[in-house]
Amino acid sequence: MNALEFDILLPAFLAGLLVLATHIPFGMRVLQRGVIFADLAVAQIAGLGVVIAGLLDLADQPLLVQLIAAGSALCGAALLAWIERNAAEVKEAYIGLTFVLAASLGILLMSRDVLKDLLVGQILWVNNTQLIGTAVLSAVLLIVWRSLHGSPSHLVFYALFALAITASVQLVGIYLVFASLIVPALATHRLPQRRMAFAFGIGISGYVIGLLLSVWLDLPAGVAIVWAMAVVGLSTAILKRPG
Amino acid sequence: MKKILLIISSLLFTLQAHAALNVFACEPEWAALTQELAGDKVSLYTATGALQDPHRIEARPSLIAQARRANLVVCTGAELEVAWLPVVLRESGNNTVLPGSDGYFEAAQFVTMLEVPTRLDRGEGDVHALGNPHIQTDPRNFLPVAEALGKRLAQLDPGHAAHYQQRLAAFNQQWRAAIAKWEAQAAPLKGVAVVVQHKGFPYLSHWLGLNEVAALEPKPGMEPGAAHLAQVLNTLQKQPARMVLRAAYQNERPSEWIVQHAHIAAVALPYTVGGSDNAKDLYGLFDDTIARLLAGLQ
Numbered sequence: 135m136n137a138l139e140f141d142i143l144l145p146a147f148l149a150g151l152l153v154l155a156t157h158i159p160f161g162m163r164v165l166q167r168g169v170i171f172a173d174l175a176v177a178q179i180a181g182l183g184v185v186i187a188g189l190l191d192l193a194d195q196p197l198l199v200q201l202i203a204a205g206s207a208l209c210g211a212a213l214l215a216w217i218e219r220n221a222a223e224v225k226e227a228y229i230g231l232t233f234v235l236a237a238s239l240g241i242l243l244m245s246r247d248v249l250k251d252l253l254v255g256q257i258l259w260v261n262n263t264q265l266i267g268t269a270v271l272s273a274v275l276l277i278v279w280r281s282l283h284g285s286p287s288h289l290v291f292y293a294l295f296a297l298a299i300t301a302s303v304q305l306v307g308i309y310l311v312f313a314s315l316i317v318p319a320l321a322t323h324r325l326p327q328r329r330m331a332f333a334f335g336i337g338i339s340g341y342v343i344g345l346l347l348s349v350w351l352d353l354p355a356g357v358a359i360v361w362a363m364a365v366v367g368l369s370t371a372i373l374k375r376p377g
Numbered sequence: 378m379k380k381i382l383l384i385i386s387s388l389l390f391t392l393q394a395h396a397a398l399n400v401f402a403c404e405p406e407w408a409a410l411t412q413e414l415a416g417d418k419v420s421l422y423t424a425t426g427a428l429q430d431p432h433r434i435e436a437r438p439s440l441i442a443q444a445r446r447a448n449l450v451v452c453t454g455a456e457l458e459v460a461w462l463p464v465v466l467r468e469s470g471n472n473t474v475l476p477g478s479d480g481y482f483e484a485a486q487f488v489t490m491l492e493v494p495t496r497l498d499r500g501e502g503d504v505h506a507l508g509n510p511h512i513q514t515d516p517r518n519f520l521p522v523a524e525a526l527g528k529r530l531a532q533l534d535p536g537h538a539a540h541y542q543q544r545l546a547a548f549n550q551q552w553r554a555a556i557a558k559w560e561a562q563a564a565p566l567k568g569v570a571v572v573v574q575h576k577g578f579p580y581l582s583h584w585l586g587l588n589e590v591a592a593l594e595p596k597p598g599m600e601p602g603a604a605h606l607a608q609v610l611n612t613l614q615k616q617p618a619r620m621v622l623r624a625a626y627q628n629e630r631p632s633e634w635i636v637q638h639a640h641i642a643a644v645a646l647p648y649t650v651g652g653s654d655n656a657k658d659l660y661g662l663f664d665d666t667i668a669r670l671l672a673g674l675q
Contacts, residue, residue, distance in 0.1 A: 139607045141638070146603075241435065258606060259630040261637055345603065352602035 142258065143345045146355060149260045149268070149305050150341035153314050156272050156298040158333045159279065161319035163291065171229050172214055172292070173299050173315055177308050178236035179210035180300040185240050207300040210236075211292035218288050257306045258348075258355050268301045306356065313340070313360045321367030324376055332370060339366045397534045401443050401474070403452035403462060404431055405650040406513040407484060409659045411451055413548050414527050418537050422447070424465075427651035428626045434461055444469035447480065449533055451526065454483030455490065457510035482529055487521040488512045491579045513649055515580035516556050516663050523548055555660055562667050565674060570616060572609070572641070574623035574631050577648070581666070590616050593631045613639045620673035624648035644673040 164172060183206025187199045210232070217228045275294050282290065302311045317340065318333035325332055340363025347362060348355040398419045402408035408423040422443045425431045431453070444450065444465050452458050466475055474480035490508030512518045527545035531538040567586040575594045582589050591609040594601055620642040621632045632643040647656035647665050655665040 136607070138610050139603060142603050142606050142610070256600070256628075256630055258601070258603060259634040261633060348603040349607065350604070352604035354600040355603055356600060358602075 139349050143349065145260045145262070145265060146257045146345055147341055148265055149257055150310075150314075150345075150359070151338070152265065152268050152272050153302045153306055153311065154318070154334065154337040154341070156275055156279075157302065157311065157314040158318050158330070158337055159276075160295050160298060161315035162323075162329075162333070164295070164315060165319045165323060167218070169214070169218070169225060169229060170316060171226065171233060172295065173311060174308065175214065175229050175233040175236065176207050176210045176292075176296045176299045177303040177311065178233050178240065180204070180207040180296070180303065182206060182236050182240050182243075185243050189243060203300050203304075204297060207296035208293055211296035212289065215288040215292045218292075256304075256356070257310060257359070260305060264305055268305055271297065271301050309360050310356050313363050317363045317367040321371040322374075324371075325374060326376065332374070336363065336367045336370055339363075397537060398448045398530070399443075399446050401447035401450045403450070403458050404513070406659065406662070407451040407453070409650040409662075410519060410523060410526060411530075413659060414523060414541060414544050415530055416540070416544060418534065418540060419449075419530075427647065427649045427656070430626055431457055432460060440465045441468045444474065445471050447471060447474050449480050449482060449529065450474040451482045451484070453485055453510050453512065455485035455507040455510035455512075456505045457485075479529070479533060482526060484518075484522045484526075485510060485512055487525045488518045491583060492576070509576065509579050511577045511648075512580055514578055514646075514666075515584040516552065516559065516659075517584060518580065519552060519659065520549065523552070552659075555663070559663050559667050563670065566667075566670055569620075569674065570618040572613070572618045572621040572635055572639075574621060574627055577624055578622055578646075581646075585670070590618050593621070593635060609635070610638055613641075617641075620644045620670075622646060625652040642673040642675075644669050646670075 164170060180203045183203040184199060186206075187193060187202045192198050192202070213232065214229065217225050217232075221228055275298055278290075279286070279294060286294070299311060302314070306314075314337060318337045321336055322329045322332045341359055343366065344359025344362035345355060347353055347358045351358075398415070400408075400411050400415070400419045400421050402411060402421060402423045404425055405423050405427050408421050411419060411421060424440055424443070425434055440461075447469075450462075450466070452462060463476075466481075471480075472478065476483075485507065490512075492505075493508035494506065523545060527541050527548075531541040534541070563585050568588055570588045570590045571582070572591045572593065573582075573589050574592070576592050578587075578589070581587065591612050593606075593609065595605055618639070618641055621635045622644050623629070623632050623646070625645050625648055629643070629645070632645075635641065636643045645653075646669055647653035647662055650656055650658060650662050652662070653665050653669075655668075656662040
């Protein structure tokens with residue numbers, strides 16, 4: 135690898151590490167609660183906030199747009215917490231419906247293709263401002279998470295989760311957010327011990343291998359990482375299966 | 378349900394003022410050209426906005442209703458609207474605007490196309506067998522298109538033929554003068570090296586003599602690989618570019634990335650009428666395009 139390629143991959147790799155730092159513990163909790171698609175719903179609601187900010191001609195004030203996105207995501211979090219408290223037995227149905235409604239409203243309102251920008255990876259376009267902003271946010275979220283010993287109330291959990299997703303979707307795209315959240319947690323959910331270490335191993339290997347494949351074979355980076363992480367996760371699950 | 382929507386929307390539209398011809402323009406630049414050539418003799422509808430990618434738009438009942446009442450459909454052609462226009466025209470049930478009939482006008486047929494592929498492979502992303510369809514970035518292309526469109530308007534609305542002839546002559550004269558003015562203003566841009574976000578500017582580069590040294594998204598509409606980006610940065614080290622160009626409707630992040638890595642200026646071009654506050658008509662479109670390119674040189 136030459137210096138130029140390293141220069142391109144390093145910010146993308148750092149973005150991946152930041153996403154993993156919050157998404158692996160959150161992903162384990164998401165899996166345990168059975169709210170796998172909550173991230174899609176929250177990301178879509180945050181995206182809806184960005185679309186509305188654009189319609190209000192606020193697109194040239196990035197900080198305000200971020201506040202609106204975070205605010206919308208927190209409203210989404212409150213909705214998810216309410217669903218979990220009041221309709222626990224059919225919560226997946228409500229969460230899926232929330233996702234579809236938010237996505238459809240986005241299409242109804244928007245005049246340009248923001249949705250595709252959110253879905254397809256943008257990990258190679260990461261800039262330093264985004265990295266620093268997300269690093270600060272991730273640190274705050276992790277400190278709050280730790281201080282609650284990983285067992286906050288519904289509302290606090292969804293609020294932390296919503297803020298993490300809002301930042302990470304803009305950083306790496308929704309496919310990678312979903313993979314970072316679910317693959318490490320799912321691949322290690324039967325491990326009796328050192329689950330966290332294995333989960334981070336899978337996540338980090340996924341980003342490293344995916345980014346290297348993107349350089350060597352000139353593949354789109356985001357989707358290459360999703361597949362690399364899935365293959366590493368599946369292999370780990372098979373090799374380390376109990377009994 | 379669709380029928381009810383159609384009836385309601387056609388009722389709404391009959392409330393509009395009655396002009397001689399109803400024109401359905403696929404893109405804002407053709408609506409603007411029709412306006413120049415026809416003035417108040419037509420009622421115009423534009424199917425896509427300046428901030429939409431004309432390759433992909435959502436099919437809406439209003440599109441079909443508008444196609445149904447159209448006397449003339451004016452589009453770029455060259456497969457730019459292939460994803461939605463054939464469906465809209467078929468659903469409209471309006472035989473007078475089907476491809477091949479007098480009510481169907483394709484601008485690309487009157488222009489010398491660039492980037493016509495010698496080999497066709499959909500694996501290369503959004504490629505067009507008939508060449509690059511973004512012909513509206515070279516003002517010289519509007520002259521033959523205006524000539525043909527003016528004749529077509531006169532043919533469809535013979536009662537006002539003299540009116541169309543007169544406006545066409547006036548447009549021809551004014552537009553040629555404007556081109557001369559833009560070319561004089563744009564003299565410093567000749568030979569300037571630029572990066573393009575996607576290959577949407579061959580006609581503009583051809584006109585002004587811009588030197589496109591790299592494209593960030595080699596397959597339009599697809600995220601590039603890291604190897605390609607390394608190659609772009611490599612090229613830029615050997616052959617520094619002054620600016621990176623993108624259309625107003627495109628995501629700004631690839632441009633921002635190359636601005637940080639290669640320290641060049643980012644220039645967002647209106648790309649069509651309505652793409653920026655100053656691009657209110659065809660003249661404004663090129664006034665603003667040249668002004669933004671010159672600002673990128675600073």
